[in-house]
Amino acid sequence: MSARPPLTASLLKLDAAREADRICDWIRATAHDVKRRGAVVAFSGGIDSSVVGSLCVRALGKENVAGLLMPEEDSSPETLGLSTSIVEHLGISYRLENLTPILAAVGCYRRRDEAIRSVVPDYQPGWKHKIVLPGVLDTDSYRVYSIVVQTPEGQTRKERLPVGAYLAIVAATNFKQRTRKMMEYHEADRLNYVVAGTPNRLEYDQGFFVKLGDGSADLKPIAHLYKTQVYQMAEFLGVPAEIRRRPPTTDTYSLPQSQEEFYFSLPYDRMDLCLFARDNGYSAEEAASGLGLTAEQVERVYRDIEGKRRFARYLHLEPQLLEPA
């Protein structure tokens, strides 16, 4: 008989007030330790950045938090409205930086479009697109990406990406996260602030970030919180309901794209539980009923989790030295 409790969402119930105090004490201590006077937060209009911004305001005071809003031409139409609503709700100063000219100058869109055209020769810049993964639950298939394009008339086409095109598309779109981080550090240097990163535990653990892009920061206040715990924290902190209701999105490609089709194998609430189960010794059989999956499906998700951890190792790795120096 297992000593582990049944796998239910209640296992991830947070004492949000206590946890907010703990995080805020740590934010203050960390900023003080590096002699910085405040924090820069980039707001995407999503739940993670809204919670990090709210925690920084609670820890440091609203006059010591600077917001950045950085949409670009592929951002969803609602991104700017939602990110504006959270910075105004928090009462912090903020700057709007439209990244499209920088990204165009560096060739982000051109390089990406050339790579797409190598697979879909008649692809035009006005067409919408995204890259997607096959589901993990019902097949042992390798998780290789396909490109989905949509003509202005609404016709869609899907093609498997050969390795060169896949890497070229990812390399080009990674300019977005890296350009945002460049702007965040510019602001932090200008104000003598730290940069607060916004990954949650799923993203941090599974490598759902760009190295030297959204993976970079001076502190990451919610990297230990499961996504469902971030939602609990958002409610406690009073993050506006319109942001709490927004489905998680990558907001990187021009077609709407869920985080499941881009990266994770399950919707975030079940992904949280699966990661928790994996890390707390639940066998696939023990976890299955709590997740509403078969044991075989849980095994596939467990394998996917470990595969992503192997990939994430490189993302987390600091520059390697031959010997300590």
Next chain:
Amino acid sequence: MNETVESQVRAYVVDHFLFGQGGDKLGSEDSFLEKGLIDSTGVLEVVMFLEERFGIKVQDEELVPDNLDSLARIARFVEHKVQQKATA
């Protein structure tokens, strides 16, 4: 030419994923995934090599470890595909 499919794939994998070193430690049935040798991106590189070298087309539904997760599995898969193509 007497090179087997497996020996050609072995040469590619050792050159490409191991920088030409340690090929003698790679067993015919060793799982690339378990050895941490080839991930999903690496599989795409292997597929490109197989398609170019052996003139086959790997379908989406064939992108599974049963076909591609060891030298021996790849050899069996490629030999089957080549035979299929010859009799088509």
